Each structure stands twice: as structure tokens, then as C-alpha cells.
Amino acid sequence: MxxxxxxxxxxxxxxxxxxxxxxxxxxxxxxxxxxxxxxxxxxxxxxxxxxxxxxxxxxxxxxxxxxxxxxxxxxxxxxxxxxxxxxxxxxxxxxxxxxxxxxxxxxxxxxxxxxxxxxxxxxxxxxxxxxxxxxxxxxxxxxxxxxxxxxxxxxxxxxxxxxxxxxxxxxxxxxxxxxxxxxxxxxxxxxIANRIQQGIAREVFSLIEMGVATPDDIDKALKFGPAFRYATTGQLEIADLGGLDIWCTVGDNLLKVMDHSQHANVMLKQKVASGKLGIKSGEGFYDYKQDEIAAIKKRFAENLIHQLKASQFYIDRSSIKDEEPSNKLNER
CATH class of the missing domain: 3.40.50.720 (NAD(P)-binding Rossmann-like Domain)
Known part of the structure; x- marks a missing residue:
């Protein structure tokens, strides 16, 4: 079929x-x-x-x-x-x-x-x-x-x-x-992906709760640190490149002091209870003006499109068995 x-x-x-x-x-x-x-x-x-x-x-x-x-x-x-x-x-x-x-x-x-x-x-x-x-x-x-x-x-x-x-x-x-x-x-x-994402989110929410840095700086640390590599390189590849001995040592030092809660962050629950749901309500970890929301969503989409263009996924077509012309979108 x-x-x-x-x-x-x-x-x-x-x-x-x-x-x-x-x-x-x-x-x-x-x-x-x-x-x-x-x-x-x-x-x-x-x-x-x-x-x-x-x-x-x-x-x-x-x-x-x-x-x-x-x-x-x-x-x-x-x-x-x-x-x-x-x-x-x-x-x-x-x-x-x-x-x-x-x-x-x-x-x-x-x-x-x-x-x-x-x-x-x-x-x-x-x-x-x-x-x-x-x-x-x-x-x-x-x-x-x-x-x-x-x-x-x-x-x-x-x-x-x-x-x-x-x-x-x-x-x-x-x-x-x-x-x-x-x-x-x-x-x-x-x-798989949601479990990985929740592991990151749990620590991010914990850092906010502890007052370690502002939401903007915590997001910046993720965007220009781990996430910068994750855009092109998987965690297991990163571990191999850095050395498994290093990852083992850092894991022993850090994991015991990191968040290991088995439920959604209390601060997160408090925000939800007070109606602070993020962009859909106008306030979450950041404030959103109603007349700016459409532009924010569009910018998010544009960023993803740029990533999509640059991604190896679109450069390396070896996974597609039946090669088709590059203007495939217009031909079907």
C-alpha cells in the first residue's frame, strides 16, 4: 500500500x-x-x-x-x-x-x-x-x-x-x-524528546525559584550554551567529544545538588493558579503586551525557519530514498 x-x-x-x-x-x-x-x-x-x-x-x-x-x-x-x-x-x-x-x-x-x-x-x-x-x-x-x-x-x-x-x-x-x-x-x-525537555525545564525552573539569575539571563545561558550545541549535536555526541571521564566527574559533583523533584515546580504551580500562563494570558516569566504578541509569535517562527534552512537535515538528503527535484513543493 x-x-x-x-x-x-x-x-x-x-x-x-x-x-x-x-x-x-x-x-x-x-x-x-x-x-x-x-x-x-x-x-x-x-x-x-x-x-x-x-x-x-x-x-x-x-x-x-x-x-x-x-x-x-x-x-x-x-x-x-x-x-x-x-x-x-x-x-x-x-x-x-x-x-x-x-x-x-x-x-x-x-x-x-x-x-x-x-x-x-x-x-x-x-x-x-x-x-x-x-x-x-x-x-x-x-x-x-x-x-x-x-x-x-x-x-x-x-x-x-x-x-x-x-x-x-x-x-x-x-x-x-x-x-x-x-x-x-x-x-x-x-x-524521548519530552523527557529530555522536562529534565532541562526542571532545573531551569529551580534556578528561577532559587533566585540565581533573572529569567532573561537563565534563558541566555541556555540559548548560547547547551542549546547552541544541541542545535547540531546530540547529548551523547557532546559527551564523547568532551570526554566521558569529565562528564562522570561533573555528574558526581553536580547531580546531588540539582533539583530532583518528582512533580511540577511549586513556583510554576503558583503562577498557573494565579492565571499567569505565559503569552496566552499576557504574563508568565515575562510580560507580553497584547499588541506585540503576534509579532513575538512571528519572530519565533522566523527563527525556526532560519534554523531549518541551516540544518543538516535539509543539506543531507541521504535519508530520502527517492530523490526528487529541489522544487518539490511546487510540483506536487
Whole structure:
């Protein structure tokens, strides 16, 4: 089977970005949500994000209209998935909600359809508890990173329920839209990238709580220190380059005095309780003026686009088996 038709369920932050990513590379995408207004907002967001890519000279202007035309908005679940080869759910992280959705998908989708979940916190076995044994062999976790149309990473589960042949087909699908896939061999909460990120976040929040430095300086230490290397080099490579003996010594000295809490930081919980949620509320660790928020989000996207351009991921195409012309975005 060759995957050609995609459905994305949920038109929120992740869902619209996932739909956008596939549509950019020529795939026919149905974007489903129960809220028709949410779908219209999502399509507008996709158009704005595409225009940002044009401004950054990442895509040609004529690509925007082509991408939008490939996305069909749906409020009927059955119609959204009835002829799809690959269906991705990006609905809220509520186990019962996902279980009920997968049960319906098992009934509505063609027998060959592969069903994927964008979860990073729920157990795959639990989510597919109420579906047929045959369909269980065609289910996978595919965890995207936000924003989906820019971040190269997609984590794919390989937990023993799916054949290697079918897994390879999913892997090739993501390679065709220039994603870097990571094969996750064990069903653990958070998969890989989120666990690494939470380890960093735990210490960052702790440093703020201790008053070691201002938020700006702590972010600067990360951006121009570890994160500067992490943009091109993995932690295990960095350890090898620095010397495992050095990393062992520093670990013995530092880890015992670092944060080892098993719950979200108390200061973080206090901010949430007081409604200080970050950019969405106008205040978090920084203050955000309402009339500046759009520009801040756009600058964030532009920075990611610059990284994407410079990334080895776009220079080294050896992972893509079927080489295609460089103007692939415009040809499909």
C-alpha cells in the first residue's frame, strides 16, 4: 500500500500544523473538527504561517494557494476518514475520549487504514483497548513537535504491535515530507524528546525559584550554551567529544545538588493558579503586551525557519530514498 490520502482529527495548535505539513508536500488532507469555526480559524492560521514561509524565502508564493487547496475541512467524522490511508488524531489528552474515537475509526476507516495518535503521555495499549485485533496491528504513536509545519522531529512507536514492513511505510511517509523520525522501542510516558525537555525545564525552573539569575539571563545561558550545541549535536555526541571521564566527574559533583523533584515546580504551580500562563494570558516569566504578541509569535517562527534552512537535515538528503527535484513543493 502507498499512503496518499491523510486525515487529521482536531484543528487545534498541533492538528492544523500537522495538516499543513502534509499539504505542503502534495498530500490530500482532510482536516476534521466538531467546531466549524475552529476549522475556519485553523485555515486562516495555516495561510498566515505559509505567508511567513514566503517572506523568509523558504517557499514560493504560488505554493500557498496550492497548499490551501489540498486541505478539505470536515465536521463529519465518517466523511473525513472514509477513504483515507493514514489518520492522525490530535484531540485532547483524555484516555476515554481517544478510546471512543479509535473505536469509531475502526468502524469508519477502510480495512487498510493506519491509525496514529499524536499523544506523548498516554499508553498505546490502553488507547486501542476497544478496537479489533486486526486494527491493533495498524496503530502507531506519531508524536509531533510544535509547530508541526516547522519542527523536523516526529517520534514513532515500534512497540511490537505493528510489522516492520508497515512501520517502514510510515517512516517513508514522514521522510517524504522532510521529517526526522525517531523509532521509540518502549512505551514509556513522554517518549524521548519530552523527557529530555522536562529534565532541562526542571532545573531551569529551580534556578528561577532559587533566585540565581533573572529569567532573561537563565534563558541566555541556555540559548548560547547547551542549546547552541544541541542545535547540531546530540547529548551523547557532546559527551564523547568532551570526554566521558569529565562528564562522570561533573555528574558526581553536580547531580546531588540539582533539583530532583518528582512533580511540577511549586513556583510554576503558583503562577498557573494565579492565571499567569505565559503569552496566552499576557504574563508568565515575562510580560507580553497584547499588541506585540503576534509579532513575538512571528519572530519565533522566523527563527525556526532560519534554523531549518541551516540544518543538516535539509543539506543531507541521504535519508530520502527517492530523490526528487529541489522544487518539490511546487510540483506536487
Amino acid at each position: 502507498m499512503i496518499k490520502k491523510i486525515a487529521v482529527l482536531g484543528a487545534g495548535t498541533m492538528g492544523h500544523g500537522i495538516a499543513e505539513a502534509f499539504a505542503m508536500y502534495g498530500y490530500d488532507v482532510n482536516l476534521y473538527d466538531t467546531d466549524e469555526n475552529k476549522l475556519k480559524v485553523a485555515l486562516k492560521e495555516i495561510e498566515e504561517e505559509q505567508e511567513t514561509l514566503v517572506e523568509a524565502n523558504f517557499i514560493e508564493s504560488q505554493s500557498v494557494g496550492l497548499t490551501l487547496k489540498r486541505i478539505t475541512l470536515c465536521t463529519d467524522l465518517n466523511q473525513a476518514v472514509i477513504d483515507r490511508d493514514y489518520v492522525i488524531e490530535a484531540v485532547p489528552e483524555i484516555l476515554e475520549l481517544k478510546q471512543n474515537l479509535f473505536k469509531k475509526l475502526d468502524e469508519y476507516c477502510p480495512s487498510h487504514t493506519i491509525i496514529a495518535s499524536n499523544t506523548s503521555s498516554l499508553n498505546l495499549a490502553s488507547m486501542m483497548e476497544h478496537i479489533s485485533d486486526k486494527r491493533k496491528e495498524q496503530m502507531i504513536v506519531n508524536h509531533w513537535y510544535n509547530p508541526g509545519h516547522l519542527m523536523p522531529l516526529v517520534e514513532l512507536s515500534y512497540f511490537g504491535n505493528m510489522s516492520e514492513l508497515l512501520f517502514k511505510e510510515v517512516e517513508q511517509l514522514y521522510q517524504s515530507i522532510k521529517k526526522q523520525t525517531v523509532k521509540v522501542l518502549k512505551d514509556i510516558p513522554g517518549l
